[in-house]
Structure formats: C-alpha cells, structure tokens
Amino acid sequence: MATKPPQLKRGDTVGIVTLGSPLAANRITEGIRMLQGMGYKVVVGEHVYSANGFLAATPRQRASDLMKMFTNPEVKWILPTRGGVGVAGILPFLDFNVIKQNPKIVSGYSDITVLLNVLFEYADLIGFQSLLLLDFNPGTPPYNFNQFFTATSTIKAPWQIMNPPEVPLIGLVPGKVTGPIVGGNLTSFVGTLGTSYEINTEGRILLLEETHEPINTVYRYVNHLAMAGKFDDCAGIIMGQCTNCESAYGKSYVDLINEFFVPLGKPLLTNLASAHSYYKATIPIGASVQMDTVNRTLTVMEPVVK
Numbered sequence: 001m002a003t004k005p006p007q008l009k010r011g012d013t014v015g016i017v018t019l020g021s022p023l024a025a026n027r028i029t030e031g032i033r034m035l036q037g038m039g040y041k042v043v044v045g046e047h048v049y050s051a052n053g054f055l056a057a058t059p060r061q062r063a064s065d066l067m068k069m070f071t072n073p074e075v076k077w078i079l080p081t082r083g084g085v086g087v088a089g090i091l092p093f094l095d096f097n098v099i100k101q102n103p104k105i106v107s108g109y110s111d112i113t114v115l116l117n118v119l120f121e122y123a124d125l126i127g128f129q130s131l132l133l134l135d136f137n138p139g140t141p142p143y144n145f146n147q148f149f150t151a152t153s154t155i156k157a158p159w160q161i162m163n164p165p166e167v168p169l170i171g172l173v174p175g176k177v178t179g180p181i182v183g184g185n186l187t188s189f190v191g192t193l194g195t196s197y198e199i200n201t202e203g204r205i206l207l208l209e210e211t212h213e214p215i216n217t218v219y220r221y222v223n224h225l226a227m228a229g230k231f232d233d234c235a236g237i238i239m240g241q242c243t244n245c246e247s248a249y250g251k252s253y254v255d256l257i258n259e260f261f262v263p264l265g266k267p268l269l270t271n272l273a274s275a276h277s278y279y280k281a282t283i284p285i286g287a288s289v290q291m292d293t294v295n296r297t298l299t300v301m302e303p304v305v306k
Helices: 025-037 059-071 087-093 096-101 112-123 142-153 186-190 215-227 253-264
Strands: 013-017 041-044 075-080 105-108 127-129 170-173 176-185 205-211 236-243 268-272 283-285 288-292 297-300
Touching: 013 025, 013 059, 025 041, 059 075, 059 087, 059 096, 087 112, 096 112, 105 112, 105 142, 112 127, 112 176, 112 186, 112 283, 127 142, 170 253, 176 186, 176 236, 176 283, 186 205, 186 215, 205 215, 215 253, 236 253, 253 268
Parallel strands: 013 041, 013 075, 075 105, 105 127, 176 205, 205 236, 236 268
Antiparallel strands: 127 283, 170 268, 176 288, 288 297
C-alpha cells in the first residue's frame, strides 16, 4: 500500500506554492484570505507571486519552494495556486527520499497531476486530484470543498467517490477491477511520454480528463497514449469530463469515447466529475480503488490519510 499523509485538521498550516504558470496576485490573495477565514494558517512560498511569461519562476526556484514545504514540520497540506504549464520542469530537482520521509497532503489538478503521479511512483505518496488555491473563491460549489475535506480528514475505508446526483456516472464496458488509481490531465501526461517521469499504467486504473481542446486534438493525444502502450496493461479506464471541448469534423467527445475507448474492451467508466469540471470529485491518486462499471460505482478500498 502507498504511504498515507497525516490527516488534515482545522487550524493546520497550508503551504502555498506556484509550481507551473503564474496566477494573478489578487486571485492568490483572495484564496489565502478564504483559507484563513476557514481557520487554516498559511505559509507562502518565496516564488508564489512571481511571474515570468507563462512560468512563475525557474524550475529550480519552483522546486525549491516545494521542497521547503515538505521539510517544514508545520505544513500539513501543500496547495499549489494553479497548474498551467511547466510542472514537469521541476521534477528533476525534487528529492524523493526527503519527500518520502515527510509525507504531506498535496492537492491539485490540471498540470499538477503530473506531480501527483510522480510522487506516487517515486515517493510512494498518495496525492489528491482536487482543489487548487484558485478554487478558493465564492463561486466554487460546496460539493468541491466537502469532497476534499471529507477525504483528507477522515480515516475510514471503504468509501465511494460519488458524483453530484445530477451528474450520473456511466458504465460502457462491463467489468469489476481493483487497483491503484492513476492519471489526471491528458495533455500533461502526453508531455512526459519518453521520459523517466511518464505515467505507469500497469495493473492500474487510468483516469483521464481534458479541457479546452477540440476533439480532433483529444484524439491525437489518446492515440499517442495508445501507441505508447498505456492502454495495453491498465486494469480499467475512467474518462472524466472534457470541459469546453468543442466537436470537430462532426465528432463529439461522446463519439470519441464510443469509437476509440469502447473497442479497447477494458472496463470503462465515464462522466466522472473531476478536475476541470465545475464539480470536482476528490480522487486519491495512488490509492487502491474498485471500479464496478455495471453498478457504476468507484470505491476507495483503503484509508487515504493516517
């Protein structure tokens, strides 16, 4: 079983980092104030407010901020401001032995999912595809906060990852499989193929989602994963929503799922509300889950915090 970070409690300290693209200063300040209003203490990384084009700071600087949060004994939860691009650039500068000795809750989605999967692979640490600092604003639905704070504060198992009632999970290829759940943002994983940080899908349940890409581009990315063998050895596939993904050449996201993924014959669950979706289920990357596509359930089989 993977390493479980200590559970989160109200009043704990949150370490804010910017690991990819910059976020506007007013959005950062708004998020910090909301966290403090919820009763959390906040520590801000040196380069959180930095901006240099599409990156916040150099890879070494961003990695240094992250490592300082892991070694700070007060910090219990590491919260990136946003994803964007460039998170993979920090990976060569991380000390995974130090991280393994100092397990913390790390959350995020989009490009942050590259980090979450590498933390599982190299430091055996469960991470959470869930909230970013940019989600700490009045427009975020309570479901998103409830999902995260319940998952990270409760020591229990099994428990179900459930969409909001109005967003049904859909089972397309029948099967019941159990394994560690990995994955996240499709574009981000394609960018790591051929490197030592590419996603490991062997015996695992692979979750993919995307945002703001036309369907022909989404096809290009999933076909790239297929040619890299990432669907050959996985135990099952979960397709999250493709938020604001426009149809192309008369083909929709649903068409892509039916024409590309169903013929793979792997147990297939779709329409999971997560990551870039308005509703964001909390997905514990690296935890053992059971996917039952007939009953349309996704069950976490082990505690994800200790």
